[in-house]
Amino acid sequence: MSALLRAxxxxxxxxxxALGMGIAAALVTVLPAVLLIAFLPKGTIGGDEARSxxxxxxxxxxxxxxxxxxxxxxxxxxxxxxxxTYLATPRRxxxxxxxxxxxxxVGCLAMLLxxxxxxxxxxxxxxxxxVSYPAxxxxxxxxxxxxxxxxGLITAFGVALxxxxxxxxxxxxxxxxxxxxxxxxxxALKPHIGTWLPFxxxxxxxxxxxxxxxxxxxxxSRPEALLVAIAYIAVFTVAAVFIxxxxxxx
Amino acid sequence: xxxxxAEHLSKxxxxxxxxxxxxxxxxxxxxxxxxxxxxxxxxxxxxxxIVDLVxxxxxxxxxxxxxxxxxxxxxxxxxALLDASGFHPGRSGVNALRVxxxxxxxxxxxxxxxxxxxxxxxxxxxxxxxxxxxxxQRLALAAALLGDPEVLLLDEPANxxxxxxxxxxxxxLRARAAEGRTVLVSSHVLAEVEQTxxxxxxxxxxxxxxxxxxxxxxxxxxxxxxxxxxxxxxxEGLLVAKxxxxxxxxxxxxxxxxxxxxxxxxxxxxxxTLHELFTEQPRLEDLFLQIAGTRRDA
Numbered sequence: 001m002s003a004l005l006r007a008x009x010x011x012x013x014x015x016x017x018a019l020g021m022g023i024a025a026a027l028v029t030v031l032p033a034v035l036l037i038a039f040l041p042k043g044t045i046g047g048d049e050a051r052s053x054x055x056x057x058x059x060x061x062x063x064x065x066x067x068x069x070x071x072x073x074x075x076x077x078x079x080x081x082x083x084x085t086y087l088a089t090p091r092r093x094x095x096x097x098x099x100x101x102x103x104x105x106v107g108c109l110a111m112l113l114x115x116x117x118x119x120x121x122x123x124x125x126x127x128x129x130x131v132s133y134p135a136x137x138x139x140x141x142x143x144x145x146x147x148x149x150x151x152g153l154i155t156a157f158g159v160a161l162x163x164x165x166x167x168x169x170x171x172x173x174x175x176x177x178x179x180x181x182x183x184x185x186x187x188a189l190k191p192h193i194g195t196w197l198p199f200x201x202x203x204x205x206x207x208x209x210x211x212x213x214x215x216x217x218x219x220x221s222r223p224e225a226l227l228v229a230i231a232y233i234a235v236f237t238v239a240a241v242f243i244x245x246x247x248x249x250x
Numbered sequence: 251x252x253x254x255x256a257e258h259l260s261k262x263x264x265x266x267x268x269x270x271x272x273x274x275x276x277x278x279x280x281x282x283x284x285x286x287x288x289x290x291x292x293x294x295x296x297x298x299x300i301v302d303l304v305x306x307x308x309x310x311x312x313x314x315x316x317x318x319x320x321x322x323x324x325x326x327x328x329x330a331l332l333d334a335s336g337f338h339p340g341r342s343g344v345n346a347l348r349v350x351x352x353x354x355x356x357x358x359x360x361x362x363x364x365x366x367x368x369x370x371x372x373x374x375x376x377x378x379x380x381x382x383x384x385x386x387q388r389l390a391l392a393a394a395l396l397g398d399p400e401v402l403l404l405d406e407p408a409n410x411x412x413x414x415x416x417x418x419x420x421x422x423l424r425a426r427a428a429e430g431r432t433v434l435v436s437s438h439v440l441a442e443v444e445q446t447x448x449x450x451x452x453x454x455x456x457x458x459x460x461x462x463x464x465x466x467x468x469x470x471x472x473x474x475x476x477x478x479x480x481x482x483x484x485x486e487g488l489l490v491a492k493x494x495x496x497x498x499x500x501x502x503x504x505x506x507x508x509x510x511x512x513x514x515x516x517x518x519x520x521x522x523t524l525h526e527l528f529t530e531q532p533r534l535e536d537l538f539l540q541i542a543g544t545r546r547d548a
Contacts, residue, residue, distance in 0.1 A: 003353060006352045007349055010345070010348055010352050014338075014345040015338055015340045017340075079336070079337065079338045081336055081337065083336045084350045086302075087301055087324065087330055087332075088353035090301075248263075248303065248304040248305060249298070249303040250304060
């Protein structure tokens with residue numbers, strides 16, 4: 001297992017994919033914050049409101065992490081490196097589980113950095129517009145913690161999707177289409193079904209959903225949503241392992 | 251004990267493609283075995299079945315007495331060159347090998363040794379996307395050698411190599427065999443491996459046609475009588491009438507099924523002038539054509 005861990009970390013460090021994803025995540029975090037500070041008329045919003053706008057970019061970071069997870073697994077098939085991976089570790093389930101764990105941790109760290117960056121911009125930038133940036137209270141820290149956990153889960157979910165479907169472009173495009181168009185439509189038209197759909201479940205873990213009065217686009221409590229999210233990842237991972245063990249690497 | 255033992259190995263892709271059909275063979279320790287056959291014969295599929303990348307539809311294969319997946323740290327026992335393009339294009343050569351080494355729990359020191367062995371140290375820091383086909387082939391060979399394995403499986407290792415590279419590969423394989431390692435090397439270019447291998451396996455259309463030491467198989471094969479004549483067409487007709495198999499190219503004939511003396515007598519009786527006549531021991535290519543032809547006729 002430690003050999004696989006070491007290999008996964010080296011894979012992340014030795015190409016530009018992780019760096020590119022990191023830059024994209026930093027941009028979507030920084031951009032809303034800079035726009036807010038640049039165009040905010042003085043005295044129009046309070047510090048707490050400014051903070052929630054500042055960290056809004058982090059919801060986009062989760063999508064970047066989802067794609068990052070998909071690329072992490074599908075890239076192995078796209079570039080043919082899966083041959084060497086499975087030659088070294090013929091027990092294919094281990095490969096998928098270790099990659100999933102590594103990407104989950106990386107997803108958590110990426111979100112932590114994004115939140116730190118957003119807060120740093122707030123601390124430095126908002127006073128320029130006459131808004132004092134409040135130190136995060138317990139509720140804000142809890143929000144951050146949920147965002148970090150969800151980021152890890154969604155990155156792992158990306159790995160599981162990649163392991164299941166293999167084809168990189170199709171998996172990325174299909175997943176984004178589902179997450180950004182199909183699922184929101186179902187949530188709007190059939191909320192009782194939408195509550196249980198995967199990306200809405202992840203959203204309910206964070207409970208920063210937009211578009212409902214309560215701010216939560218679903219009926220699940222946070223712990224319930226967390227359990228369902230983990231169940232989704234588990235089911236997709238088991239399916240991916242089961243199918244991977246029977247697939248030919250040609 | 252055989253190093254590789256395949257028993258009634260078959261692989262079907264979908265309903266229509268039977269890539270490997272009931273193939274059984276064994277590879278003895280310390281030998282270089284050529285796995286020969288035309289493109290699409292089933293060589294790559296068989297090699298991938300040996301290392302568990304492709305699951306057999308029927309039959310089984312054992313390497314070093316076990317299924318590949320049951321070997322402890324398998325890449326330190328069996329090195330495989332199966333896909334020279336199996337590296338991330340953005341990764342440097344040295345990092346590509348370090349990833350392979352890390353996955354297998356192999357020390358990074360071996361990466362430098364393997365790069366030196368394939369004479370690729372100078373390009374080690376460059377991204378793989380800038381490598382030529384031959385360099386990628388050498389990198390893949392280095393990956394196979396990382397674990398210092400006792401068995402090497404090489405799928406078309408001469409692909410993309412220039413004549414100097416092919417000569418280097420021959421020397422390299424001989425050196426590995428001299429160290430007591432076992433090599434199974436596939437190729438569709440028969441002349442390429444003829445000077446290198448001890449034993450051969452011949453496969454065509456998924457079926458194993460022949461196996462054994464190359465010297466024995468070529469000895470039992472029919473010799474070829476090569477003839478040159480300004481009346482080649484007439485001579486061809488006379489020889490065919492005598493039951494020989496003849497290939498004609500311009501004024502040159504390759505005759506199988508008759509001895510040199512018989513060919514000379516047929517020519518003399520037919521009043522055909524000969525410019526050249528000699529008997530040649532069959533080459534691997536002749537052997538392959540003969541075996542494949544016999545099967546087609548059957």
